[in-house]
Amino acid sequence: MTTHYLVLSALLFAIGAVGVLVRRNAIVIFMCVELMLNACNLAFVTFARQHGNLDGQLIAFFVMVVAAAEVVVGLAIIVTIFRTRRSASVDDANLLKY
Amino acid sequence: MEPAKIVEHAGGVIGASWLMIALPLLGAAILLLGGRRTDRWGHLLGVAMSLASFVVAVVTFFELIGLPGGERRRAVGLFEFIPGLVDMGLLIDPLSISFALLITGVGSLIHIYSIGYMSHDPGRRRFFSYLNLFVAAMLLLVLSHNYVGLYIGWEGVGLASYLLIGFWQYKPSAATAAQKAFIVNRVGDFGLAIGIFTIWTTFGSVTFQGVFESTLKPEQGVLTAIGLLLLLGACGKSAQVPLQSWLLDAMEGPTPVSALIHAATMVTAGVYLVVRSGAVFFPEGSTAALFAAIVGTVTLLAGAIIGMAKDDIKKGLAGSTMSQIGYMMLGAAFGPVGYAFAIGHLITHGFFKANLFLGAGSVMHAMNDEVNMRRYGALRKALPVTFYTFLIGYLAIIGFPLLSGYFTKDGIIETVIHHNEVLGWLAVLGAGLTGFYMSRMVFMTFFGEKRWADDAHPHESPAVMTIPLVLLSIGSIFLGGYLVLGGRFMTFLGPAVGMPEGGVPAFHPFTVPGLATLALVAVGAAIAWLRYGRVPVPVTAPRGSFLTTFARRDLYGDALNESLFMRPGQWLTRIAVFFDNRGVDGLVNGLAAGIGGTSGRLRRVQTGFARSYALSILFGAAVVAGALLLVGNL
Amino acid sequence: MGETITFWVLAVVSVAAALGLVLSRKAVYCALMLGVVMGSLAVLYAVQEAPFLAAVQIIVYTGAVMMLFLFVLMLVGVDSTDSLVETIKGQRFWAIVAGLGFAALLALAIGNVAFVRPTGLGGATSQYGGNVQGLAQLIFTRHVFAFEVASALLITAALAAMVLAHRERAKAKPTQKDLARARFAGPHPTPLPGPGVYARHNANDMPALLPDGTVSELSVNRIIARHDVQEGRLPEDPRLAEAIRQAVEVEEESK
Structure with missing residues (x-):
């Protein structure tokens, strides 16, 4: 059963990664990042059960805390950028290049 | 008889002989460092310093002849030049004091003459500073008691010569001529430097005393090699074939310079070097002496042939100078008798050639700096003093009986024929050529009809210019006889260069070579009269035969140098430049361009799209995961 | 058996929702899909003996984070739809290749491991008297420093969000006096x-x-008038139609 959970976790992680790469809306990209974090959490929880050790759950808990902080700051940045550029597309912010 | 031993000397008048060099050097320093503030009286200071040096030389001379014959070689130590290796000092002996008297005496006269000649030139003060510098360097050259000091003086006169040839540096021809003189002299100076190095390694000393009185017996081959290297140096400085090409162009300088440096003094430095080193490196019958003799003969003929075709009065005189130095070099190859006549001819030549050059300068001064003799003619009425003094110089140089040149040149010819018939008769032929070209010069300049430019109003030069001419012509008349008759000069020089085994040879006025010389000179003068005195001289030069062209083009000396050295040098340079540009630079530039081009393309990867970067991160993560997997399975 | 059924149902649902998240054009749908995934994961946590995490997942993620997302979406423009046309050449293709490759690699790695029967958390929780007590024991003893740092991080993040979202006024807010003065200085006091x-x-x-x-003409709302002219919805009365057109023209001249 552990294998199934881990494969599901890997699938969700890969889907999230592809989402980050193909979407242009910064908010959606953020959602995909959250999806990847959740996939990781699933793996942590699964391993905690596999090994009979609560540390995995603890790490998942910390991941959630950090993810919450990250979302707050990230969304604030998006709002600020949107306010000046009237766009939430990550492709529009490409001034730093060759 | 061997030369006398060199004696250390301190104090007294001879001990103060360094003033001879120091005074003109001080004058040059004051005038060069003082700048425009010294413009008003700079020429007077220059003349004063030169005259003061002359006075010191005269006093030293009398002090020297006051000594007994065997003690007349005095070495005056001055200071330690290169600690432990070279001491600087002066050698006062009959040879060097003869030169010192000639340099300061004729030099002072030319200084005085220059006051008038350069009176309208804005750079007069600079001119006198260079002249003083030259006198100082030349005196160092002849007075130094070692080869290193000689070399310093040698380069010093080269520098002064360069500065004075290019004195009117705004004229491209003068600037080029100065560079040419400097570069050609480099070849000779290179030989001299190597020669001095070899002397050092052979004898362990560079002083004349250390070399001439050495107890070492080096191999004959080494001595010959040193002799040939010194001869190469002498050829450069004295404009002997094959390094003769610079002297004719050096006439671009002001005429007093031509008279002082390129006729009377500096160009005779080669003869001084050969005579000074003669006892060890150019003994009678040695290979080096034979080379010197051949070089002298070739040059005396080449100079005469060039002089025959030149229409430029100064270049004609320059050819003559080459020729007369050829005589000296020839004479210097034949032992003590030859030395005496060579140095005697050098001194009388210093007088009559300075006389002729200054006369030519006076003519140019009168004719608005015109140098083409075809534009002269009939000047004997307009410039009487110049004419008569020039006439005396002319008679002296062609060897008219009882004038200076007669005694000394005839002495050289007699000596040479005594040792080597072929070279001797060639020297006789050269005397005949001299008779032709000098007569041609006199006829074209002072006789015939007026061929002047429209704006020419010839007038006699001021006294400041004519008085030196008169003094020099007096020397041109009497000096030769005074020196040669009774073997006076030979006896005087004896302590310095040695005496002939059989004593001083008596002077025989009527010998076969002597009479043949006179006859040939007369024939040459007669031909000149027929060609240039009796018939009108065309204003534009006729085309002339192949030989005329040959002589006008300086015997193709420049063409030879160009094709032998300049063009291969240019090819070599171009090959080197090509190799540098394409090979070395190509490699470096190609590498840089390759890196630059690659970077330029790689730069395009930086699109600015965060998603592109994220894609590469994911790829990287996949690669790392794959690698971990592989490593774990292994 | 019960766990197996739950897993498969939720696995299918969550993968489908994740794909929906990546594929839907409207950001709000994406947010909803994300909510579905998070909810499913919460159930899976609960199934895997992590009741506390399941609760936190619901509260923090579906409760707070999702609300925050929706909030920002409303701010940015809820009706905006994304164009799904890819503008970077090859980005989509290579993204899918890399994603599939990465998933395949992970799956391969997981498949290579032969897992023994899970130990289960019975021992660990009963030692402390329950899952929550167990976690609390760990947080406040062994990981207390990390916990404090995390709390500092949260506070910092809150401050950062405040600073970032704050906007300085360029000039002072006009008072009633200023407004009245501007009105009487303008062309229409009334x-x-x-x-x-x-x-x-x-x-x-x-x-x-x-x-x-x-x-x-002054009574015409110019923005509405422009729409009317563009879409040809002018009244039949020519005088009224003319007035609307005039209003649009005046508006365009004033630009």
């Missing part, structure tokens, strides 16, 4: 005439009639 709303048109794009019967 209020502009209201729109003429007739019985036939309960719409405020109709020009008003002045007491003398003429049409007042």
Whole structure:
């Protein structure tokens, strides 16, 4: 059963990664990042059960805390950028290049 | 008889002989460092310093002849030049004091003459500073008691010569001529430097005393090699074939310079070097002496042939100078008798050639700096003093009986024929050529009809210019006889260069070579009269035969140098430049361009799209995961 | 058996929702899909003996984070749809290749490991008297420093969000006095005439009639008038239509 959970976790992680790469809306990209974090959490929880050790759950808990902080700051940045550029597309912010 | 031993000397008048060099050097320093503030009286200071040096030389001379014959070689130590290796000092002996008297005496006269000649030139003060510098360097050259000091003086006169040839540096021809003189002299100076190095390694000393009185017996081959290297140096400085090409162009300088440096003094430095080193490196019958003799003969003929075709009065005189130095070099190859006549001819030549050059300068001064003799003619009425003094110089140089040149040149010819018939008769032929070209010069300049430019109003030069001419012509008349008759000069020089085994040879006025010389000179003068005195001289030069062209083009000396050295040098340079540009630079530039081009393309990867970067991160993560997997399975 | 059924149902649901998240054009749908995934994961946590995490997942993620997302979406523009046309050449293709490759690699790695039967958390929780007590024991003893740092991080993040979202006024807010002065300095001290709303048109794009019967251009709302002209919805009365056109022209000239 552990294998199934881990494969599901890997699938969700890969889907999230592809989402980050193909979407242009910064908010959606953020959602995909959250999806990847959740996939990781699933793996942590699964391993905690596999090994009979609560540390995995603890790490998942910390991941959630950090993810919450990250979302707050990230969304604030998006709002600020949107306010000046009237766009939430990550492709529009490409001034730093060759 | 061997030369006398060199004696250390301190104090007294001879001990103060360094003033001879120091005074003109001080004058040059004051005038060069003082700048425009010294413009008003700079020429007077220059003349004063030169005259003061002359006075010191005269006093030293009398002090020297006051000594007994065997003690007349005095070495005056001055200071330690290169600690432990070279001491600087002066050698006062009959040879060097003869030169010192000639340099300061004729030099002072030319200084005085220059006051008038350069009176309208804005750079007069600079001119006198260079002249003083030259006198100082030349005196160092002849007075130094070692080869290193000689070399310093040698380069010093080269520098002064360069500065004075290019004195009117705004004229491209003068600037080029100065560079040419400097570069050609480099070849000779290179030989001299190597020669001095070899002397050092052979004898362990560079002083004349250390070399001439050495107890070492080096191999004959080494001595010959040193002799040939010194001869190469002498050829450069004295404009002997094959390094003769610079002297004719050096006439671009002001005429007093031509008279002082390129006729009377500096160009005779080669003869001084050969005579000074003669006892060890150019003994009678040695290979080096034979080379010197051949070089002298070739040059005396080449100079005469060039002089025959030149229409430029100064270049004609320059050819003559080459020729007369050829005589000296020839004479210097034949032992003590030859030395005496060579140095005697050098001194009388210093007088009559300075006389002729200054006369030519006076003519140019009168004719608005015109140098083409075809534009002269009939000047004997307009410039009487110049004419008569020039006439005396002319008679002296062609060897008219009882004038200076007669005694000394005839002495050289007699000596040479005594040792080597072929070279001797060639020297006789050269005397005949001299008779032709000098007569041609006199006829074209002072006789015939007026061929002047429209704006020419010839007038006699001021006294400041004519008085030196008169003094020099007096020397041109009497000096030769005074020196040669009774073997006076030979006896005087004896302590310095040695005496002939059989004593001083008596002077025989009527010998076969002597009479043949006179006859040939007369024939040459007669031909000149027929060609240039009796018939009108065309204003534009006729085309002339192949030989005329040959002589006008300086015997193709420049063409030879160009094709032998300049063009291969240019090819070599171009090959080197090509190799540098394409090979070395190509490699470096190609590498840089390759890196630059690659970077330029790689730069395009930086699109600015965060998603592109994220894609590469994911790829990287996949690669790392794959690698971990592989490593774990292994 | 019960766990197996739950897993498969939720696995299918969550993968489908994740794909929906990546594929839907509207950001709000994406947010909803994400909510579905998070909810499913919460159930899976609960199934895997992590009741506390399941609760936290619901509260923090589906409760707080999702609300925050939706909030920002509303701010940025809820009706905006993304164009799904890829603008970077090869980005989509290579993203899918890399994603599939990465998933395949992970799956391969997981498949290579032969897992023994899970130990289960029975021992660990019973030692402390329950899952929550167990976690609390760990947080407040062994990981207390990380916990404090995390709390500092949260506070910092809150401050950062405040600073980032705060906007300075470029100039002072106009007072009532300023407004009144501006109004009397302008061309219309009085209020502009209201729109003429007739019985036939309960719409405020109709020009008003002045007491003398003429049409007042000032009564036309210019933004609405522009839409009307663009879409050809002009009234039949030529005087009123002309007034609307005039209003649009004045508007464009003033630009």
